[in-house]
Amino acid sequence: MNLTTPPPVEPLDPDYATDVQHDLVRRVRKKRRVPAWTPVLAAACGIAVIVAGGVFISRSNNEPSPAGRPTIVQVPAGTSPTQSLDLGPASGNEASVAAVACLAKEAAAAKPNQYPGGSLDPATIQLKSARWIKALGLPGRERQLVQSFMTANYVWFLCVDGKAEPYQGVGDGATDDVVGSWSWSNVGSPSVLRATFAFRSLAIVTRVELRIRGTEGASPWSVVSVADRGGYVTAVLPDAQARHGSAKVDIRGLDKTGKVLFEKTVG
Amino acid sequence: MTSSRPEKPPTARDGDLWDALRRQEPEALGELFSRYAAAVHAYAVRHTGSYAYADDAVQAAFVTAWRHFGRSDPGPLKYDTALPWLLAIARNELRNTARARRRLTQFLLRQPAPLSHPDHAESVAARVDSEKHIQAVRAALSALPAHERETVELVYWAELSIADAAVVLGVAEGTVKARLSRARRRLPALLEEHR
Known part of the structure; x- marks a missing residue:
């Protein structure tokens, strides 16, 4: 065995390579293709925006539109203020206790064979990150613990206040730099709309931001730093600003220079 | 008087190809693939010891390469060939997906029945x-x-x-x-x- 000689490799199957090549070109062409009717649609949208803006401005008390559907405010991303939720790292002891509690809850709820053997054993926990963030919309709470850890067989957990959050992986074939699961609910009294987003991201993403837009206003961008390529971000908007339950949630991921790499609106 | 024709049409230099990629021309990605897919594939096979992972890594590397050009203009090609740049991307892809691969392996191991049956075709055996x-x-x-x-x-x-x-x-x-x-x-x- 000569380690300085390249081990022989079976060549790429030509048919397979051709298929992949065509598929690649088709995919990237599809992404950038501009349909012929786009200018027409853009013009129609422009008119619609002007009309909607006029209607919105003329409404004295922001009643629902004649069609019965309230209008959600349009706030340019760059004009919303930002608020950092980061409160700094948690201590090792805090992180360990919460990780064990999170794993125990997950073990109690897990289906048979959901995890490979030993993955729910707290002795195998390897802490990866643990940070405090401001608690928004949680009466009596000032902060939340967001942490990640790995156990046997490379099973990775993202836990918030000792409860595992569902997440998706990013990697091969991922089309987005940030993937995750979001939710919203009305909490507290007086009630506020609270949105959350638990995510994983590519290494290039250093912070993730989230805001809520309602019928009467928008929340600031809530900002969290990405740790161990994952995290959790929340925002709140008073119910009065999200009348009739209508709201949208904007999510975006940025790199270290502040460049937006990912943006998505849900809701 | 004699005339000669080139045996093959002249191929674009990597620098020209690179400029076409900067202009986001999809066909340039296809050409880049045809030039370097084999080299990236061989590197990935030797790096992972797995053809299946290498197949995935090749696709991911070229998609990521395209996205690099979409995000920002990297400027002119600094070297004679784009291969080192592509291998650097492939290397990052292999690193980034190592954990995902391990988790996928564990997932497959947890399945009650095999998801695929052994294929004894000669190419597979090779x-x-x-x-x-x-x-x-x-x-x-x-x-x-x-x-x-x-x-x-x-x-x-x-x-x-x-x-x-x-x-x-x-x-x-x-x-x-x-x-x-x-x-x-x-x-x-x-x-x-x-x-």
């Missing part, structure tokens, strides 16, 4: 034999520190120049030479241990 051989070689090489191992892979296996390997690894050429020198000193012993 790949299996090749994987075994590569994994044996990688096992022998594994006694080297990771940074020396990667350097050996790029210079000896992917047959890059010292300068190109330095680009992929993001280090100075002198560092590559030093790593190779140290690896060479250790390789005879490695060969003995795994004979």
Whole structure:
């Protein structure tokens, strides 16, 4: 065995390579293709925006539109203020206790064979990150613990206040730099709309931001730093600003220079 | 009077191809693939010891390469060839997806029944034999520190120049030479241990 000689490799199957090549070109062409009717649609949208803006401005008390559907405010991303939720790292002891509690809850709820053997054993926990963030919309709470850890067989957990959050992986074939699961609910009294987003991201993403837009206003961008390529971000908007339950949630991921790499609106 | 025709139409230099990629021309990605897919694939197979993972890594690397151009203009190509840049992307992809691969493996192991049945086609058998051989070689090489191992892979296996390997690894050429020198000193012993 000569380690300085390249081990022989079976060549790429030509048919397979051709298929992949065509598929690649088709995919990237599809992404950038501009349909012929786009200018027409853009013009129609422009008119619609002007009309909607006029209607919105003329409404004295922001009643629902004649069609019965309230209008959600349009706030340019760059004009919303930002608020950092980061409160700094948690201590090792805090992180360990919460990780064990999170794993125990997950073990109690897990289906048979959901995890490979030993993955729910707290002795195998390897802490990866643990940070405090401001608690928004949680009466009596000032902060939340967001942490990640790995156990046997490379099973990775993202836990918030000792409860595992569902997440998706990013990697091969991922089309987005940030993937995750979001939710919203009305909490507290007086009630506020609270949105959350638990995510994983590519290494290039250093912070993730989230805001809520309602019928009467928008929340600031809530900002969290990405740790161990994952995290959790929340925002709140008073119910009065999200009348009739209508709201949208904007999510975006940025790199270290502040460049937006990912943006998505849900809701 | 004699005339001659070139045997093949002239091919674009990598620099021209690079400029077409900067203009986001999809066909340029296809050309880049046809030039370097085999080299990226061979590198990925030797790096992972798996054809299946290598197939995925090749696609991911070229998609990521395209996205690089979409995000920002990288400027003109700084080297004679785009291969070192592509191998650097492939190397990052392989690193980033190592954990996902391990988790997928665990997921498959947890399934009650096999998701696929063995295929005894000759081509598959050849790949299996090749994987075994590569994994044996990688096992022998594994006694080297990771940074020396990667350097050996790029210079000896992917047959890059010292300068190109330095680009992929993001280090100075002198560092590559030093790593190779140290690896060479250790390789005879490695060969003995795994004979």
